[in-house]
Amino acid sequence: MWIVASDFDRTISDEKDAFRVREEVRDKINEFSKYWGFFVVTGRERRFMEALAPGLKPTGWVLENGCLILAGDREILNVPPGWFSLRQRVITELKGRGIKFSSGEAILYLSDVLEDDLPRIDGVNFERNRNDVMVLPSGIDKGSGLLRALKEMGLNGTIIAVGDGENDASLFRVAQFRVAVKNAVDPLKSMADLVLDREDGLGVVKLLDMILSGDFLKNVKVH
Structure with a gap:
């Protein structure tokens, strides 16, 4: 079984479209999800997905960088015991340092903050993505969130x-194959088995067409 796990911002969605999913991308993902597994794995909150991806019906959602899983009709908070008490300590520290933040259902979001300004608290990880920082429980990330989602749904397969x-x-x-869209940052491209020649959602559409046609393995690096 093929299982595609895709980021959202600048992967499924395009910044030029204000990150709203194009219809052709939505339709291709929905078609693919009838035959194989497709998971949207993003740092975004649920409320943004509802606004930016109406009608998108993947196999499952891994949100807030792995901390919130939507598997069918189940919602799973993928955080360790005591996380919300720990998060409150972070909030107190941030307020004391005058650092602005917003709260998700499980994590915190910061923008344009310097590394030296971040508090250091055991059990807390600050994960940077371009100009943004997400405040997460240590040991939780997109990869661990995806594996938890697959376990909860009883799915096994080859992860792309x-x-x-x-x-x-x-x-x-955590994937057997790694694919970067054309607009990916260079460090991620260097890790990839395949760098697509199209950006954002159009790249994802091309990838899914490769898989559906049986041509995917012809295009990846051989290890």
Whole structure:
């Protein structure tokens, strides 16, 4: 079984479209999900997915960088015991340092903050993605979130991870094949088995067409 795990911003969606999924991308993912597995794996909150991806029906969602899983009709908070008490400590620290943040259902989001300004608290990880920082429980990331989602849904298969940014590296580490869209950052491209010649959602459409036609393995690097 093929299981595609794809980032959202600048992978499924295009910044030029204000990150709203194009109809042709949505339709291709929905078609693919009838035959194989497709997971949207993103740092985004659920409320943004509802606004930016109406009608998108993947196999499952791994949100907030692995901390929230939507598997069918089940919602799973993928965080360790005591996380919300720990998160409150982070909030107190951030407020004391005058650092602005927003809260998801499980994680915190920061923008344009310097590394030296971040508090150091055991059990807390600050994961950077371009100009943004996500405040997560240690040991939780996109990769671990995807594996938890697959376990919860009883799915096994060959994982193809596709992304564009630094925080997709953890997704690459749990995949058998790693794919970067054309607009990906160079460090991620260097990890990839395949770099697509199209950007964002159009790259994802090309990838899914390769898989559906049986041509995917002809295009990846041989290890």
